[in-house]
Amino acid sequence: MGDLMIGFENCTKEFRLDNDHRVILDEATLMFDPSDRVCVLGLPSSGKTTIANLLSGFGRPNAGQVHRSGRISWPLGFAGAFHPSMSGARNIEIIADLAEAPRNWVSAYVAEFSELGDDYYRPLETYSSSMRSRLGFALSMAIPADTYVVDGIVGTGSPSYRAKCEVAFEQKLDNAGMFFVTQSPRIAEKFGRRFAVLKDGDFVLTEDFSAAEKAFEEQLAAQDDLRLLVEGFAND
Numbered sequence: 001m002g003d004l005m006i007g008f009e010n011c012t013k014e015f016r017l018d019n020d021h022r023v024i025l026d027e028a029t030l031m032f033d034p035s036d037r038v039c040v041l042g043l044p045s046s047g048k049t050t051i052a053n054l055l056s057g058f059g060r061p062n063a064g065q066v067h068r069s070g071r072i073s074w075p076l077g078f079a080g081a082f083h084p085s086m087s088g089a090r091n092i093e094i095i096a097d098l099a100e101a102p103r104n105w106v107s108a109y110v111a112e113f114s115e116l117g118d119d120y121y122r123p124l125e126t127y128s129s130s131m132r133s134r135l136g137f138a139l140s141m142a143i144p145a146d147t148y149v150v151d152g153i154v155g156t157g158s159p160s161y162r163a164k165c166e167v168a169f170e171q172k173l174d175n176a177g178m179f180f181v182t183q184s185p186r187i188a189e190k191f192g193r194r195f196a197v198l199k200d201g202d203f204v205l206t207e208d209f210s211a212a213e214k215a216f217e218e219q220l221a222a223q224d225d226l227r228l229l230v231e232g233f234a235n236d
């Protein structure tokens, strides 16, 4: 395994709740080059956000290792670090400083890309969720990364704004890789170059997109069969 590879090595990640135990990864391995475009298809609630967060450095596995090297982004559009009482502009300046990025350039870029107008200078607590998303996405585009982590979707908002986000993200991929977790085969096909399916706590790497789509559809069908079976018992 090359020194610069990133990803998951024999990783176990589980959550213990009062009377429940959820295994997200079970000694799973998926290593890749930071410039790869890796897409992982996972069913709803299978652990996609947890996995994206682990690669971004939020949280740790229970066992095994998450390998990180180079600049790995936080999940695209992540807005959890914003301070509600500070303006969008002030939040962006602070994060730009922490990321050691040129704050004036970053702030000007975010102001323009987010299309927030005067709201950019108002406190975050006055923002709607889509305004927060636009601020978060614009910030993700302004801070350089070698590998972009994406949880679910690229950008939010109106179709035209989402299209603008997708174009900006595709441009970033000219010089960077990505790790994209999604439950949408359409999105996986659009952005991915290597594909895996999250199955029973493991990453199942597939030859190509068609094989990943087939494996994912089989999982969806099995989930539907199980649901019908449970509903059948409930109706008996």
Ligand SMILES: Nc1ncnc2c1ncn2[C@@H]1O[C@H](COP(=O)(O)OP(=O)(O)OP(=O)(O)O)[C@@H](O)[C@H]1O
Pocket (backbone or CB within 6 Å): 015, 016, 017, 022, 024, 042, 043, 044, 045, 046, 047, 048, 049, 050, 051, 183
């Ligand atoms: N901090 C936590 N403590 C306990 N359980 C958690 C925690 N975080 C996530 N989970 C559980 O782990 C499972 C996977 O959650 P996660 O959000 O990673 O899945 P997901 O595939 O991103 O979900 P979705 O498709 O709904 O976006 C869920 O059952 C969730 O309830």
